[in-house]
Amino acid sequence: MERVKLMKIIVTGGFGFIGSNFINMLFEKIEGIEIVNVDKMTYAADPSNLDPGINIKSINADISALNGHEDIFSGADCIVNFAAESHVDRSIEDSSSFIESNVKGVHNLLEICRKLDMRFHQVSTDEVYGSLDPEGSDRFTEKTPYNPRNPYSATKASADFLVRAYFNTYGLKTTISNCSNNYGPNQHPEKLIPKSVISALNDVKIPIYGSGLQIRDWIHVSDHCEAIKLILDKGKAGETYLVGADGEKSNLSVVNCILEAMGKPTTLIEFVKDRPGHDERYSIDSSKIRKELGWCPAISFEQGLRSTIDHYINNRRKYERKQVVTK
Ligand SMILES: NC(=O)c1ccc[n+]([C@@H]2O[C@H](COP(=O)([O-])OP(=O)(O)OC[C@H]3O[C@@H](n4cnc5c(N)ncnc54)[C@H](O)[C@@H]3O)[C@@H](O)[C@H]2O)c1
Structure with missing residues (x-):
């Protein structure tokens, strides 16, 4: 594919966890980059996730209702779509906003790319592949059939299918990354790692679903952001x-x-009733991106977890406030 120079890009959901880390990274690495962030400002958005001094254009808009906002996109090289409802538990309670943002929103963005002949990158998840045997050693590859098992992953799978369809049908320049569980700075405290750190700081119980033996395949968010940048390049x-x-x-x-x-103490752990349909194990075989694009993660879990814990301790008040507001 023609190399994207990454001079003007549209990021959606750039005030969320991964989107903000991506913007922070691009600003550090690419001088003169122009970024327009389109964000609906849900409970998960926080402009203070961006590093001080970062100067972007920000538009408060919903990707599932973009009528009249199409001019935002003109002149950009590509859209990188982070915008989504991202919490499985919320999708189990009510999936309507997931359908709107994660499916209809992606359809809107693809239509804009088709009209303006822009490139599109979809930030997706390994959860589209379903659940692996917790005792087994098999891993997801790009050839694994989709088998989403909760409303969140079903909406992400639907979006991936739309992206593939726009490539096949219209020749749109699309790419998809399916990444495993991210950790690092700026994650909302509804998610396991920040929630555990903030709860531990306050000596309150940390709820763990079921046996707690469900396996996730952790990656530091900065390694994920590097991978997305490499895919764009x-x-x-x-x-x-x-x-x-x-x-x-x-x-x-x-x-x-x-x-x-x-x-x-481990007595802070409290085992609670399991999440319905809880996937047991995710595991990613990332040899394709390693071989074809030369990507390699740089941060070990031990090193990354230590700096992540420090981030939440050092910014404790910000995350405590969010936990209270969204309870
Ligand atoms: N967090 C993970 O471990 C992980 C792993 C793999 C893939 N992903 C995917 O990465 C993307 C980003 O995840 P995250 O953890 O940063 O999510 P997040 O919930 O922290 O942030 C989502 C952002 O999108 C915005 N948004 C939501 N709906 C929108 C809409 N309709 N229009 C415009 N903006 C909207 C929110 O305001 C927020 O800023 C998601 O697509 C998610 O599926 C996440």
Whole structure:
């Protein structure tokens, strides 16, 4: 694919966890880059996630209702879509906003790319592939059939199918990355790692679903952002790239690592009723992006977890406020 110079890009959902880390990284790495962030400003958005001094144009808009906003996109090289409802538990309670943002929103963005002949990158998840045997050693690859098992992953799978269809039908320049569980700075405290750190700081119970033996494949958010940048630089149109850092850990062992690092007792753990349809294990084989694009994760789980814990401790008040507001 023609190299994207990354001079003007549209980022959607850039005030969320991964989008803000991506913007922070691009500003550090590419002088003169112009970024327009389109964000609906849901409970998950926080402009203070951007590093001080970062200057972007920001538009408060919903990707599922863009009528009249199309001119935002003109002159840009590509759209990188982070915007989504991202929390599985919320999708189990009510999936309507997931359908709107994660499916209809992606359809709108694809239509804009078709009209303006722009490139589109979809930030997707390994959850589209379903659940692996917790005792087994098999891993997801780009050839694994989709088998989403909760409303969140079903909407992300639907969006991926739309992206593939726009490549096949209209020849749109599209790429998809399916990444495993991210951790790092700026994550909303509804998610396992920030929630555990903030709860431990306040000596309150940390709820763990079921046995806690569900396995997730952890990757530091900056390694994920590097992978997306590389796909924009060198990825091939129509391709999907799986991104993972060989970081399989059970939820229970992640929380135990956090408690140990913080010098807190394991009695803070409280096992609660399991999430319905809880996927048991995710595991990513990322050899394609490693071989074809030369990507390699740089941060070990141990090193990344320590700096992540420090981030939440150092910004404790900000995350405590969010936990209270969204309870
Ligand atoms: N967090 C992970 O571990 C992970 C792993 C793989 C893939 N992903 C995917 O990465 C993307 C970003 O995830 P995240 O964890 O940063 O999410 P997040 O919930 O932290 O942030 C989502 C952002 O999107 C915005 N948004 C939501 N709906 C919107 C809409 N309709 N229009 C415009 N903006 C909207 C929110 O305001 C927020 O700023 C998502 O697509 C998610 O599916 C996440």
